[in-house]
Amino acid sequence: MIKVTNLKKSFNSIEALKGISFDIKQGEFYGLLGPNGAGKTTTINIMSTILEQDEGTVTINGFDLKLNTKDCKKTIGVVPQEIALYDELSAYSNLMFWGSLYNISKADLKLRINETLKLFGLFDRRNDKVKTYSGGMKRRVNIASALLHNPKVIFMDEPTVGIDPQSRNLIFEVIEKLHNDGMTIIYTTHYMQEAERFCDRIGIIDKGEIIAQGTLDELKTTLKMNETIVVSYNTISDEIFTKISAQWKDLKRTENAIHFYSSNIKNDLSKVIIMCSDLGLDILNIDIQKVNLESIFLNLTGKQLRD
Amino acid sequence: MLKLTIKDLKLFFADKRALLLTFAIPIALITLFALAYGSMGGGKESNQTKITIADEDKTNESKSVIQQIDLLKGFRVVQTTTDSAELLVKKGDEAAILIFHKGFGDSLNAGCKPPIEFKYDAAKDAEVAILLGALEGNLIGMIGTKSMEKNAIKQFDTENPTMDSITRKTIHDQISKNFSSDESKKQTESFIKKTPLIAEEENSPNLIQAVAGTAIMMLLFSVTGMGASLLDEKQEGTLKKLMYSPLHANSILFGKMISTNIVSVFQLMVMFVFAQLAFGLEITKHIPSLLLMIMATSYACSSLGVFIASFAKTRQQVQGMSTLIILVMSGIGGSMIPIFFMPIFMQKLAIISINYWSIQGFFDVFWRMLPITDITFLTRILVLVLIGTVLNIIALQMFKKNSLKIS
Numbered sequence: 001m002i003k004v005t006n007l008k009k010s011f012n013s014i015e016a017l018k019g020i021s022f023d024i025k026q027g028e029f030y031g032l033l034g035p036n037g038a039g040k041t042t043t044i045n046i047m048s049t050i051l052e053q054d055e056g057t058v059t060i061n062g063f064d065l066k067l068n069t070k071d072c073k074k075t076i077g078v079v080p081q082e083i084a085l086y087d088e089l090s091a092y093s094n095l096m097f098w099g100s101l102y103n104i105s106k107a108d109l110k111l112r113i114n115e116t117l118k119l120f121g122l123f124d125r126r127n128d129k130v131k132t133y134s135g136g137m138k139r140r141v142n143i144a145s146a147l148l149h150n151p152k153v154i155f156m157d158e159p160t161v162g163i164d165p166q167s168r169n170l171i172f173e174v175i176e177k178l179h180n181d182g183m184t185i186i187y188t189t190h191y192m193q194e195a196e197r198f199c200d201r202i203g204i205i206d207k208g209e210i211i212a213q214g215t216l217d218e219l220k221t222t223l224k225m226n227e228t229i230v231v232s233y234n235t236i237s238d239e240i241f242t243k244i245s246a247q248w249k250d251l252k253r254t255e256n257a258i259h260f261y262s263s264n265i266k267n268d269l270s271k272v273i274i275m276c277s278d279l280g281l282d283i284l285n286i287d288i289q290k291v292n293l294e295s296i297f298l299n300l301t302g303k304q305l306r307d
Numbered sequence: 308m309l310k311l312t313i314k315d316l317k318l319f320f321a322d323k324r325a326l327l328l329t330f331a332i333p334i335a336l337i338t339l340f341a342l343a344y345g346s347m348g349g350g351k352e353s354n355q356t357k358i359t360i361a362d363e364d365k366t367n368e369s370k371s372v373i374q375q376i377d378l379l380k381g382f383r384v385v386q387t388t389t390d391s392a393e394l395l396v397k398k399g400d401e402a403a404i405l406i407f408h409k410g411f412g413d414s415l416n417a418g419c420k421p422p423i424e425f426k427y428d429a430a431k432d433a434e435v436a437i438l439l440g441a442l443e444g445n446l447i448g449m450i451g452t453k454s455m456e457k458n459a460i461k462q463f464d465t466e467n468p469t470m471d472s473i474t475r476k477t478i479h480d481q482i483s484k485n486f487s488s489d490e491s492k493k494q495t496e497s498f499i500k501k502t503p504l505i506a507e508e509e510n511s512p513n514l515i516q517a518v519a520g521t522a523i524m525m526l527l528f529s530v531t532g533m534g535a536s537l538l539d540e541k542q543e544g545t546l547k548k549l550m551y552s553p554l555h556a557n558s559i560l561f562g563k564m565i566s567t568n569i570v571s572v573f574q575l576m577v578m579f580v581f582a583q584l585a586f587g588l589e590i591t592k593h594i595p596s597l598l599l600m601i602m603a604t605s606y607a608c609s610s611l612g613v614f615i616a617s618f619a620k621t622r623q624q625v626q627g628m629s630t631l632i633i634l635v636m637s638g639i640g641g642s643m644i645p646i647f648f649m650p651i652f653m654q655k656l657a658i659i660s661i662n663y664w665s666i667q668g669f670f671d672v673f674w675r676m677l678p679i680t681d682i683t684f685l686t687r688i689l690v691l692v693l694i695g696t697v698l699n700i701i702a703l704q705m706f707k708k709n710s711l712k713i714s
Contacts, residue, residue: 050550076551080547084547085545101553
């Protein structure tokens with residue numbers, strides 16, 4: 001469905017993309033994650049046709065982006081991070097305008113707008129000016145406006161930033177429906193839970209390069225990341241820590257805790273507790289940290305997902 | 308308190324827009340009005356008044372008087388035929404002309420009233436009055452007293468045919484002496500025939516000036532605001548969203564230009580209709596040429612609005628730039644002061660402004676009542692369209708560079 005090959009882009013002397021490549025299958029939910037300035041916005045801008053690459057190719061639904069820009073534009077829908085609507089117009093008028101840019105017949109467009117408004121729970125307030133809406137409602141209209149022409153691929157750039165839980169849940173429901181209906185979705189987010197919940201595959205981009213790619217399980221396996229038993233304490237002497245280090249090689253000491261890395265948490269948990277008790281460690285708390293996207297991201301980029 | 312003052316001053320001097328409004332715009336406007344009222348700038352050449360003369364007589368007497376006018380300080384004579392001279396007035400290029408009709412020389416020698424005619428455009432009453440005042444004073448000195456002196460001598464000779472030659476010469480000298488006194492010049496009634504080539508029939512020139520001048524200036528302000536809305540779209544993200552759609556980038560810009568143009572046409576139409584309803588400006592007899600001039604003016608003005616917006620990166624920048632450009636252009640173009648009040652070099656400078664071509668165009672429609680096919684009228688339309696097109700081409704390039712660039 002989407003094939004990105006050796007994509008390069010520079011802004012003056014800054015190399016924003018250093019030759020990234022990835023494929024996305026039809027109906028796949030692909031999460032593109034990366035810290036700020038990593039190159040994900042540049043990638044999305046190129047794939048959504050508003051920025052031209054220096055090198056490399058992008059094909060969407062069989063169309064080369066550079067050669068068949070207009071065909072590509074008809075195939076894709078883009079939900080930008082900013083709420084790009086006309087505040088003085090009603091939701092209905094906004095959707096009518098954005099939909100009309102795609103040469104949809106007026107009758108079909110009206111039908112589609114009504115369906116979409118119902119889907120997003122906005123039908124009853126369709127004639128109210130957008131400026132009277134809450135942030136969450138505006139976000140819903142923002143997403144709805146990208147769906148009117150039934151795109152095969154949709155790019156969603158942090159579609160749930162700064163909204164209330166009710167709107168977020170509604171948006172999640174719609175996103176899941178779109179996914180179930182077979183739409184190809186490219187999603188960027190700073191919320192780990194969203195990426196873990198929706199994404200079939202994840203690409204992690206940093207400093208203009210894709211540094212890891214795959215399903216969550218594939219990333220765990222590839223990176224050989226272990227789960228962690230975190231033992232917190234009040235105080236620890238150097239002597240006790242030396243003894244613990246001698247018995248457990250894969251660990252890390254922080255200010256008030258020791259992180260024991262384990263590939264088999266079921267067996268290792270009791271061993272760690274007994275060892276710490278026997279050596280006289282004043283245990284305050286024991287916590288188990290499973291491998292998740294956040295830890296993978298941190299491991300790969302050295303940064304939190306929200307950084 | 309001192310800290311607050313220093314902080315405020317720092318903020319003020321860091322605000323380029325505030326600096327522009329506080330210093331640059333007033334300086335520009337003071338310069339403009341000073342130049343417009345002729346208190347500075349312009350050498351002797353620029354302060355000379357041009358007078359167009361048609362010499363139908365072509366005798367030594369007419370040539371001599373024309374030469375004397377040309378030698379007068381402050382006058383510069385341009386000679387042409389009567390038809391051409393009249394056309395200059397009818398098309399608004401000249402305020403008035405002086406015609407020396409056939410028989411001027413004979414009349415002068417015969418001591419009769421010489422056939423001189425001053426034809427003028429009544430719309431330019433102030434300019435005409437100044438010109439006529441200066442001309443009359445000098446012409447009476449050159450022609451009037453001479454003619455009347457000869458007339459008096461002739462009459463005396465007719466009434467006293469038998470008088471001896473010595474007494475006759477003494478009396479002739481006394482008559483000549485009397486006619487050379489300043490008092491006699493003042494008392495002499497003007498012999499110049501005054502004919503308005505264009506006179507008030509249905510519309511007052513002052514009303515036309517007020518409506519057209521103000522309408523164009525206000526239109527420029529409103530279209531600049533509309534042009535700047537593209538910058539709002541950029542800031543609010545809707546421009547980027549438009550670029551995701553299959554629309555061509557040029558279509559986005561042309562769409563904005565067309566909508567600005569439509570609003571401009573509508574705004575001008577409303578203003579002229581209001582002028583008719585409120586002040587009695589007769590517009591119904593000139594609908595086709597009025598519409599054509601409104602469309603050309605709207606096109607040029609909206610193009611200027613989009614042009615200014617294309618150079619700016621924020622709406623605040625547009626406001627600063629547009630205030631300066633529009634006020635200067637309105638000043639030199641005749642929206643604030645009729646251009647005939649200005650020195651010659653300022654009048655020449657006026658042609659760079661949209662206001663000048665539009666105001667002259669509306670005078671063609673309402674005052675000179677030129678037909679829609681008239682070459683002068685169509686030339687003004689063409690100039691406005693050309694200005695608009697050049698501005699649009701530049702604006703398109705600048706928009707692509709400034710507004711449509713994604714980084």
